[in-house]
Amino acid sequence: MAIDLDRCTGCQACVAACHAENNLPLSDPESAAKGRAFHWIRVDRYYEGEFPSIRVKHMPVLCQQCDEAPCEPVCPVYATYRNDEGLNVQVYNRCVGTRYCANNCPYSVRFFNWFDPVWPEPLPLQHNPDVSIRMTGVMEKCTFCIQRIQRAERDAASEHRQVADGEIQPACVQSCPAEAMTFGDLNDPESKVSRLAASGRATRLLEELGTKSKVFYLERSE
Amino acid sequence: MERRSFFKILSSVSAGVAASSCSNKTDTLIPLLVSNTEIVPGEEQWHPSVCSECSAGCGVIVRVMEGERTVERQGHKFRERIAAIKKIEGNPLDPVSGGRLCARGQSAVQSLYHPDRVTAPMRRKGTRGTAEFVPVSWDEAIDAVSRSLNIQQSADPGKILFLTRPESGSRSATIQNFLSALNAPPPLTCSLASFAVERKASEVVFGWRGVPVYNLARARYVLGVGADFLGGWVSPVYYARQFGEFRRGRPGVRGRFIQAESRMSLTAASADEWLPLLPGSEPEFLTAVTRLLLDARLARDPEQLPPAVLNSIKSADVASLARICGLNVNRLERITRDLGESDAPLVISGASSPNTNSLHAVAAAHYLNALLGNIGRPGGILAPNQDLSPLPLVGSVSEKLKASNFLLLDYQNPVYSLPAAAGARETLSQLEMIVSFSPFIDDSSAYADWILPDHHALETAQAVVPAVAPGSAITVGLPFIRPLYDTRALDQTLVAIAHKMGKSLEPVTPERYVKSLLPPDQTWDQVACRGGLWQEAPKPVGNEVPRVAEAQAAHSEIAVSPDLARFPFYFQPYLSLQFHDGSGANLPWMQELPDPVSSAMWNIPVEIDPQSAARLDIRTGDWVRVQSPYSSFEAPAYVYPAAIPGVVSMAIGDGHQHYGRYASGRGANPIEILAPVLEPSTGTLALGGTRVQIARLDRAPAGFVQFSPRDREQGPWGYR
DSSP: OEEETTTOOOOOHHHHHHHHHHTOOOOOHHHHHTTOOOOSSEEEEEEESOTTSOEEEEEEEOOOOOTTOTTSTTOTTOOEEEOTTSOEEEOTTTOOOOOHHHHHOTTOOOEEOSSOOOOOTTGGGGOOTTSOOOOTTOEEOOOSOHHHHHHHHHHHHHTTSOOOTTOOOOHHHHHOTTOOEEOOOTTOTTSHHHHHHHSTTEEETTGGGOOOOSOEEEOOOO | OOHHHHHHHHHOOOTTOOOTTOOOTTOOOOOSSOOGGGOOTTOOEEEEEEOOSSTTOOEEEEEEEEEEEEEEETTEEEEEEEEEEEEEEEOTTOTTTTTOOOHHHHTHHHHHTOTTOOOSOEEEOSSTTSOOEEEOOHHHHHHHHHHHHHHHHHHOGGGEEEEOOSOEEHHHHHHHHHHHHTTOOOOBOOOTTOOHHHHHHHHHHHOOSSOOEEOGGGOSEEEEESOOTTSSSSOHHHHHHHHHHHHHSBTTBOOEEEEEESSOOHHHHHSSEEEEOOTTOHHHHHHHHHHHHHHTTOOSOGGGSOHHHHHHHHTOOHHHHHHHHTOOHHHHHHHHHHHHHSSSEEEEEOOSSOOTTHHHHHHHHHHHHHHTTOBTSTTSEEOOOOOSSOOOBOSOHHHHHHHOSEEEESSOOHHHHSOGGGOHHHHHHHOSEEEEOOSSOBTTGGGOSEEOOOOOGGGSOEEEEOSSOSSSEEEEEOOOSOOSSSOOOHHHHHHHHHHHTTOOOOOOOHHHHHHTTOOTTOOHHHHHHHTEEEOOOOOOOTTOOOOOOOOOSSOOOOOOOSOTTTOOEEEEEEOBTTTBTTGGGGOHHHHHSOOTTTOEESSOOEEEOHHHHHHTTOOTTOEEEEEOSSOEEEEEEEEOTTSOTTEEEEESOOOBSSBOTTTBTBSOOGGGGSOOOBOTTTOOBOTTOEEEEEEEOSSOOOSOEESSOSSTTTSOOSOO
8 A cells, every 4th residue: 555645635534534434433431541542544643843944744544454464463363464455454353452562552553442443323334344343352454454455356256357456445446535645565566555665755755674564555745 | 435334324224215226135125214113123224314413414324223212102101113213323425424424523423312302293382592492293383383474574574583504405485485386585604614615616716616625645845824625614524534634544655744833733733844833824924935935936826826816926025924924934844845845735715713904814725735836736726516596695694683673593692602792582582573493492592482402413314415515516415214203304394384375485495406407317216315415525626726816805804803902812712523503512421521632531722822821820721810801701710831831721611501501610611701703705703703811710610620630640530
């Protein structure tokens, strides 16, 4: 994935899209005060300088899908591992809730279910049937909308063709009004995301940690 | 268009329309009301519709799949399978949303499935304002309402007041027909998101009806003044899309963007440079820039301006104007030069926080654009999507409320959106009759005698004219799910009431609304299938520029409270992207969406600058009392490093007494303490016209929740 910070306006359409797509538990003021609110993708804001020449910068942060993921080696039950496509996936029914992975994630993008989620009726009618609902004691995080990836791959296979570049769009990418986010195959050097990642503007978040993350941020120009 | 989106549209077969041009992948035609048995588990359908969360009128597509709900019949609870809405995305065919959608629009599904919706017509039980109701039958409700409306109508139809959304479309056309059948005055709106000042300025200067379209995507140098167009302004999705194009959509060209605004908004944060303007100094700023442009001989078309305007600009003193704005003259000169020398300059102006002089500000920006020669050109100001039916007027709602006897409320909440000093609560408790069509019991519906709940927008048929669109556009949505409760579409209710009163009224259906405008090569079925009727943008007018007329010769003073020593702070409530005019506060996703500025969840803080905060010993999370000459409220403070010293801001949204479980009793309403001062030309409430004082309260900092602490390294690390 590539995120163009020059296009991003910080509007948080991606955050709402993620909630709608992935059945994220609802928080309430009390649980939020205890740091138990869920946002698989968040928009961080940074202040540079002081008034009047201050700059406010927005940066969407989601699971960086690291190749050298700090969350993986600490899981005692292999609930978090990298799949064949390089996605850092979480197997909910393996997770025993040690929370070591969240502790080890430098990006703070993992969320623990301290309680079973509650939705007053009839809000559950909105739930996406493609995504399972997580229960107490389970860690969860951004999946790059794996259900959308699988759907696109299945559709392509049934039509005997390759998945086209840009055909797969996670919910955040799909919703972004400024088209700041691009999703695609980093193994394909011709894909749009590969070209953006290879452009001089691309950096990775906390690159010095050597996580080899797969989200590229295109810097904001002056 | 992306391949996936293309399939989505192809596979959406619209409500009851047996259109040959639409075909489903599985070739099933979906009837008007999807019966439970026709929903195939695991199979998705996408239907076009309209987003009704704000007046931008984005076209959307809606994902429908099987869902289960619990129903109770004769004392037995059981599970019922129904067609349920899973997700809302932008309609890729719609020129406004272009397949994208904001956070608020995506949350519309939560207002549909909100646990606190009004499920049936209701009659007031307790005293007004206590929100105690008993369910009644539709027949009883319609009977009673039409009887008393009949009495009022024969006595004095002028005392019937209908408040509705600032929206133009089939629904508002039905309302207007209903009122004219009754000889009652046309509907009004009290929404804070009517953008009446912007409409008025475009009418006065250019003779256009509607909010002008700024062709940001093709501009190269943009000066924004007072319009938070990426935040809670007229059409956030449309302008965010344009902004992306403006920045990185053209090979080798990156548009440069300067924002002059009295608050570091989302828009100002996205700018290359922010000019912090003191609230209400926008006309002075624009006059100074215009004068400098003329002095530098960079005006392309000085003949465009009416002579009176030109003379008043020529007599302006830049140094004193810059001092009023709180800006440096050299900086203004540099920006003016860059603007004047650019290939495609554009000034985007609006009144996100209207002041009493806002009409003058927006008009001054139009003059500046005329001098830059960009009117009707690519990268300039384009003519608006002309409103097809007159929009509800804004004009001094509190006066009209006092003068009326019979009030009809359609998604309007005067108790919330008028200052306490306007006395809406007292007026509402004294009115003879109040009927609300709202699907939620809000602060004003709590005073209603009858609630005749409307369907949710996604359950009803409507055609909406988007507030901003390239070319002419009507967005159409038809129902594709069964209404969840015993509610009725507003037009049905109005027709039933009119018939009971012996008046004839035909509802304006979307089909009727669109049909008169259909070009010969399109059919209604096609329009319904695609979700709207969109026609090419009118050709750039070339040298033919609309007349530029004079707005107001004199600057109107901005109203401030007299006692500046006691009330030293400017106070400006603003429309945020998530809550807009406050109507988004009942949606849990919006409540837990971290505020883009403070990262606050479930509570909106007061933004104060670091210097003033240090002087008053206020830290982030402390509770403060904000006191105006009229009223006061208490809220947590957020020390905002980018706030202008002496200017206190707060998003509108919290402070509802009644508005469902997620909003009731939460936080404070910034409108409440405002001076009841109106922008004179439109009657819009001047959000920026009040001064306040602030004091820290001796109360333990609690209740202020941030998702990300200001500096992540200092905050609790990895506590999730």
